[in-house]
Structure formats: structure tokens, C-alpha cells
Amino acid sequence: ARTYQRMEALRLGNRLVVEWQIEALPLSAVVPGLVLQPLLENAIYHGIEPRPGGGKIHVLGEFAKGMITLVVRNPLPADNLTIREGNRLALANIRERLELMYDERATVKSGRFDDEYIVTLRFPFREAQPGKQR
Secondary structure, eight states, rough: HHHHHHHHHHHHHHGGEEEEEOSSSSSBBOOOTHHHHHHHHHHHIITTSSTTTEEEEEEEEEEEEEEEEEEEEEEOOTSSSOOOOOOHHHHHHHHHHHHHEEEEGGGEEEEETTTTEEEEEEOOOOOTTTTTTO
8 A cells, every 4th residue: 555655646746645643553463455555546536636735645543452443534625626436346345355354343434524535444453474464
């Protein structure tokens, strides 16, 4: 996800700011592949690109009671800008990926709140095996 962010930063310049607050996550936590990158892609496409001044994406990671929570927040376009409709594949794919790994113990919630779009993922903590990538 950070590699994708760096590529988009080259294209969008100072119009794109991503604030990562993931220090609370255990370094040994397994974060399923292709979970954060599609959320960043959507946040940039739907929230940052349409805004002439760009905006800030917030990525928050929390760990409590054996559960990992990841939250991605991005601004919505101003009222006078067209909201880009998506095909909802990214969220559907993330939901399916988490269900395959964690059954019903994983949740995906998303929606518009005030002037932001927020996606929250919650799934059980799993420790990475030594020698394997997170």
C-alpha cells in the first residue's frame, strides 16, 4: 500500500497527503494481502482526485482484545463536484478475502459520514510465522 501511495504522490504531488497512524499495531501482526491498497486506490480516485486542492487520507490501525481494526478515511468531493460512482468490487473483494481467512469473525463497514467516506475493517490478530512476510 505504501508503494502505491508513493507512486500516486509522484502523480498528484502535494495534492495527496496520507497520514499513517499504525503504531498501535503489533509488528508481528498478519495483515491480509491486498486489503489496504484497494482502499487507498478508492480513497484517491473518489476523494482526492476530484478535489482541485486534493486532500488528506487517514489510515488508522488499532489493536485491542485480540482484534485488529484498520480505518481508512478520505474527504468527499465538494458539493459542486460530481461524485464518482464505483463498481463496489474493491469492498466486495476485501470482504470475501477476510471471510475466507477469518469466517464471520471479520467485519467490513463503510459509508459516508459528514464530509468523509470511512471504511473500517476488523479481524482477529494472527501472528506472522518467522521468515514469512506480513
